[in-house]
Amino acid sequence: ILNVEQSPQSLHVQEGDSTNFTCSFPSSNFYALHWYRWETAKSPEALFVMTLNGDEKKKGRISATLNTKEGYSYLYIKGSQPEDSATYLCAFSNQAGTALIFGKGTTLSVSS
Amino acid sequence: DAGVIQSPRHEVTEMGQEVTLRCKPISGHNSLFWYRQTMMRGLELLIYFNNNVPIDDSGMPEDRFSAKMPNASFSTLKIQPSEPRDSAVYFCASKRGNQPQHFGDGTRLSIL
Secondary structure (H helix, E strand, O other): OOOOEEEOOEEEEEOOOOEEEEEEOOOOOOOEEEEEEEOOOOOOEEEEEEOOOOOEEEEOOEEEEEEOOOOEEEEEEOOOOHHHOEEEEEEEEOOOOOOOEEOOOEEEEEEO | OOOOEEEOOEEEEOOOOOEEEEEEOOOOOOEEEEEEEEOOOEEEEEEEEEOOEEEEOOOOOOOOEEEEEEEOOEEEEEEOOOOHHHOEEEEEEEEOOOOOOEEOOOEEEEEO
8 A cells, every 4th residue: 555644744833934844655666746735725736746866846935855765755835924824735656647645734834 | 727627616415315526627638536535534536537538446435436537528426325424525636647636626515
């Protein structure tokens, strides 16, 4: 059974804090790792797709890294803002054309 | 461009009734996914289609659930008969090739 674990389950930070969370996935037969941002009452939106070991992606204040050999990815948010409050999902696939396996997400709350 | 369109947005019905959820994927996308979101299990894959063909339905909870994709622009998820434990938010997503999935806004289903 393929399992994707995310930690922490939730966290609360103050505006301006930088934060990061982890996604762990099976390190064998890796194909791609996706990060999604899911705001309350909306649908998940894709942030990054990473396929190569050592990949680093950046979008504004949000960045992600990938280590396929040890099976983890980090998502970083620099200078958190209240609008960053959302659930961040990671999803893993082990071959092209197959469905993604989602973690349960990390719910971030940023207070001003 | 129109995103993934799901209908209805909300459905409230009595136990035992048939429920049909509908999804129109993004034009040109060749894969379609049905997910169920619950507090306990997070985002669970129910079934997915590649080029209108069901590939993996191992996530479909039981025989009361069925899904069809008669053409590239339409899919249905049917529950018959419905039970209170089927209450959840059901998401449809589509993608093209190895691109990220695009999610619909979901159908919030309540079975009384």
